[in-house]
Amino acid sequence: MNSGMNVRVAKVLAPISLSGGATATTTEVDTVNVGVKYNQATVYIMSGLVGANGVSTLKVQEGDTSGGSYTDITGASFTALADADDNIIVACDIDLRKRKRYLNVVITNGATNASVMCAWCELTRAEETPSSKTQRGVQELLQV
Numbered sequence: 001m002n003s004g005m006n007v008r009v010a011k012v013l014a015p016i017s018l019s020g021g022a023t024a025t026t027t028e029v030d031t032v033n034v035g036v037k038y039n040q041a042t043v044y045i046m047s048g049l050v051g052a053n054g055v056s057t058l059k060v061q062e063g064d065t066s067g068g069s070y071t072d073i074t075g076a077s078f079t080a081l082a083d084a085d086d087n088i089i090v091a092c093d094i095d096l097r098k099r100k101r102y103l104n105v106v107i108t109n110g111a112t113n114a115s116v117m118c119a120w121c122e123l124t125r126a127e128e129t130p131s132s133k134t135q136r137g138v139q140e141l142l143q144v
Contacts, residue, residue, distance in 0.1 A: 008036070012121050018114060020114060029043075045117065047116065055080060060077075065102065
């Protein structure tokens with residue numbers, strides 16, 4: 001089996017220009033999807049153009065319920081991005097066996113000017129292999 005077939009991709013933040021001083025509204029990640037429970041998550045945050053004074057907050061939080069309250073995950077806060085950090089990717093690996101069901105990413109632009117950002121999450125090591133495009137989190141799935 002191709003190891004890529006054991007991955008679900010979840011959009012957290014579509015590419016946006018985040019206004020200075022604003023906090024991005026991200027999509028929470030359900031670590032149990034269509035009956036498949038995942039044991040590992042990697043959250044990726046990618047910067048495009050980072051405005052002067054940088055992006056001040058990049059962190060991952062967890063919660064028990066969809067749309068509920070979230071708390072910071074210890075060790076899942078990134079160093080603030082500086083003006084020189086254009087076009088980089090930071091990643092956080094999370095062992096889900098020790099975590100709550102839902103993940104949320106907080107990105108706050110500490111810059112005066114806009115910063116371009118996006119984020120996604122890869123869920124892996126499922127107890128069952130996701131086989132459909134819905135389970136894999138993609139619009140279209142080609143298997144050749």
